[in-house]
Amino acid sequence: MIEIKNLKKKYSADFTLNIENLKIKTGERVALIGANGSGKSTLLKLISGYIKPDSGEILINTEKMAYLPQDPYIFSMSVRKNVRIGLKDNKKQEENLKEILIMTGLFNLLDKNAAKLSGGEKQRMVFARMLIDKHNLLMLDEPFGAIDIDFKDSLEQILSDYCIANKTTLIMATHTPAEAFNLCDKLIIMHKGEVIEYGQCGDIIKNPKTDFGKTFLKQWRITDV
Amino acid sequence: MTEYIKEAFSLLISGNSELWGIIKVTLQMSFFSTVISSFLGLPLGTVIGRTEFKGKGLILRITNTLMGLPPVVAGLVVFLTLSRSGPLGSLQLLFSVAAMVIAQVVLITPLMTGMSASASSEKAPKLRETASGLRMGKTKEIILLMLECRPQFVSIILLGFGRAIAEVGAVSLVGGNIQFKTRVMTTAIMLETNKGNFRFAVALGIVLLAISFIVNSIAYTAGEKRK
Structure with a gap:
């Protein structure tokens, strides 16, 4: 409430x-x-x-709770690290990571530097970053x-x-x-x-x-x- | 001039103990002062850069003023602090490499603070909002901001090292230019030039230029790798 x-x-x-x-x-x-x-x-x-x-x-x-700003920051690191960046316990969420990356169509880009993604891919990645938890x-x-x-x-x-x-x-x-x-x-x-x-x-x-x-x-x- | 350069190279190759001793002290002093200044200046600059608070303008103005601090003034302050009647006189650090490192830290830290504040303030607002949205703690957010500023910080550290190695006024005052103890390349070049020993001075000048070239090459390579 x-x-x-x-x-x-x-x-x-x-x-x-x-x-x-x-x-x-x-x-x-x-x-x-x-x-x-x-x-x-x-x-x-x-x-x-x-x-x-x-x-x-x-x-x-x-x-x-989580808040996704209009223009979220993309960290200059891999997609994997970007998606897990807000997690307190990284190891626990390994299964969630795979699932969320497949759902958002980013699994093939797991190790790519997020700064080099297209605008749409970046947006999907910040979605994944929020929904992993x-x-x-x-x-x-x-x-x-x-x-x-x-x-x-x-x-x-x-x-x-x-x-x-x-x-x-x-x-x-x-x-x-x-x-x-x-x-x-x-x-x-x-x-x-x-x-x-x-x-x-x-x-x-x-x-x-x-x-x-x-x-x-x-x-x-x-x-x- | 060509003759001097030839002689300078032969002096370097011959392993002249005084020449190599001076190079060693110079590198030691520059290395430690850069490391200490980096540990103080970069986090402080990041914290100033990321936060909006009352008095920030004043702190930035003071930092910018200190960035242009004349080396002899910094040397004088450290000299008076470390002299026998000064507040830290009991440490008996005057005319030692430690005193030279302290003077260099006084000179370089504001430079690193000011430049890192400027570098981090560009990325900070967007990163802060994102970090806040993901409920990250302040410490994690500051560490991430520093990591995101890596390319700029590498340049700032190398600039600090460049200032430390090329500085003459402060180290001359607090180090005393003592042979085999506190003599560094810049103070030795001044002394040998005054004595008319150009061969030795040119040899040191070549080493200084070579180190500067290596440092710049590292910075350039680091920058290229991140593209």
């Missing part, structure tokens, strides 16, 4: 993230949508603890941006299976409607640092409460609005 109360964080000259109250239950999968600069990334950084709020609090009742909460900031079209569907499926198997709560910022609806059951629409819509995907699509919500969903070409 994640509970946010009176959260405030100034994230640009013009905008302050301002969330009075937001609850995300364990095992829920939530898509964060909104225009560029609406505060999606800032919210993920705050929940992950990477940045501190100016005021307010975030209560997280979860043991293990079991997490109760995943926060992903536009995770499918550079993924090759051939791998996108299978990675979505891997992520979905992972969340179901581990009862993982997922919060994912995205600009793509298909990603949001394929992976998430709830939707948050953000605008100028505020949560303006929050609920089940179907409910928000059928009945957005705000004018901005309607306009935004139209831009997304969601015809139910």
